[in-house]
Amino acid sequence: MKQVRLVAFDLDDTLAPSKSRIDPEMATLLTELLGQVPVCIISGGRFEQFSAQVLDALVAGPDLSDLHLMPTCGTQYYEWTGADWSRVYSEDLTEVQKDTVIKALTEGAVELGLWETRTWGPVIEDRGSQITFSALGQEAPADAKKKWDPTGSKKELLRQYVAERVPELEVRGGGSTSVDVTRKGVDKSYGMDKIKQRLGLVNDDILFVGDRLDAGGNDYPVKAMGIGCVAVEEWEHTAIFVRGLIATLAAQAPGETVAEQAADGAAGFSAVAAGRPV
Ligand SMILES: [Mg+2]
Numbered sequence: 001m002k003q004v005r006l007v008a009f010d011l012d013d014t015l016a017p018s019k020s021r022i023d024p025e026m027a028t029l030l031t032e033l034l035g036q037v038p039v040c041i042i043s044g045g046r047f048e049q050f051s052a053q054v055l056d057a058l059v060a061g062p063d064l065s066d067l068h069l070m071p072t073c074g075t076q077y078y079e080w081t082g083a084d085w086s087r088v089y090s091e092d093l094t095e096v097q098k099d100t101v102i103k104a105l106t107e108g109a110v111e112l113g114l115w116e117t118r119t120w121g122p123v124i125e126d127r128g129s130q131i132t133f134s135a136l137g138q139e140a141p142a143d144a145k146k147k148w149d150p151t152g153s154k155k156e157l158l159r160q161y162v163a164e165r166v167p168e169l170e171v172r173g174g175g176s177t178s179v180d181v182t183r184k185g186v187d188k189s190y191g192m193d194k195i196k197q198r199l200g201l202v203n204d205d206i207l208f209v210g211d212r213l214d215a216g217g218n219d220y221p222v223k224a225m226g227i228g229c230v231a232v233e234e235w236e237h238t239a240i241f242v243r244g245l246i247a248t249l250a251a252q253a254p255g256e257t258v259a260e261q262a263a264d265g266a267a268g269f270s271a272v273a274a275g276r277p278v
Contacts, residue, residue: 004037005201006068007245008192008227009238010210010219011043016053016235018142018175026235027057029242034066036249038199042070042191044174044218046127047078047087055085068199074191075129075182077198092128093169093183101166101181102126105133108161114154120144129186133158135177145176155179174218189221203227207245209238 009015015030016022022030033039041050050069058064064080071078075091093101102124109115109123114135116123121139125132135154136144149155155173162181163171172187174180188210196202209230210219223229232238 003205004207004249005205006038006040006195006199006207007033008040008042008195008206008208008222010188010208010212011041011045011050011053012175013211013234014209014219014232014238015041019049019053019139021053022057023235023239024057024059026239026242027054027059029239029246030054031058032246033242034063036246038066038068040068040070040195042074042188042195044073044130044132044180045071046125047071047076047085050078051085068195070191070195072127072130073182073186073188074194075186077194090128091183093131093181097166097169098126098131101131101162101169104162104165105131105158105179105181108158108165109133109135112154112157112161114158129182131181132174133179133181134175140177148177187221188219189225192222192225192227209241 012018015026030039041054043050045053047069050071065082067080069078069085070076077088078085079088080086105124106115116135119135119137119140121134121137123134123137125134125138132138134140135148152173155177159171159173159179162179166181168184170182170184170186172180172182192206192208196206203226206227207230208219208222208227209232210217210222211232211234212219213223213229213231214220219229230241232241
């Protein structure tokens with residue numbers, strides 16, 4: 001059995017409530033964890049989202065050279081230079097692709113009666129490597145989003161409409177009100193492949209923590225590729241797991257392996273959670 005060489009986290013509803021800043025407790029835990037093992041955060045969101053939700057909250061001044069940021073599912077990669085965050089690459093859509101996608105999303109939403117007049121923030125956002133449609137806007141309140149499309153049927157109609165018009169691209173339902181368009185084959189497994197190449201890792205070196213590991217969830221592709229995964233439902237679960245992992249790593253003699261938690265993250269989590277019910 002091998003040692004964990006990277007702990008990767010989903011962001012929304014894993015490290016923090018959706019679109020919210022991480023709790024000070026999580027900031028402390030991430031800082032501690034970074035002292036022991038490299039950490040990757042991967043999400044469909046933009047770098048600015050990582051910055052607002054995570055980086056701005058890391059007040060303790062951890063060494064960030066072991067923190068790897070993969071916005072937009074790893075089609076972008078940021079590393080810490082010692083002074084600032086530097087974008088190492090960004091696999092953007094072409095301008096022609098972007099124009100076609102934005103036109104299809106706009107026309108589709110209008111035609112299908114999904115273009116809302118009451119919105120919060122931009123409805124269509126160009127994230128470089130991803131175009132995102134958010135029916136109620138990027139900053140819509142959670143309860144309004146929840147009510148908009150409880151069955152997912154509106155999103156699916158728009159997804160189909162756009163997919164027919166840009167068959168060379170991937171069109172997916174994103175969050176509760178959003179549709180994401182990227183190059184084909186871009187999901188979190190794409191990002192994990194990129195970080196594996198970048199750091200010279202294999203699946204067994206990595207432990208992934210996410211809230212949507214169910215089939216169809218946006219974290220599922222990571223599980224399907226064979227990386228050891230830990231399922232959580234909210235950041236408080238993640239906090240319990242990370243606390244346990246820090247203790248395990250700290251207790252470990254150099255060269256020793258990370259016992260059960262590395263081999264079977266979910267079981268490790270259950271064991272930790274059993275000791276501290278939420
Ligand atoms: Mg999530």
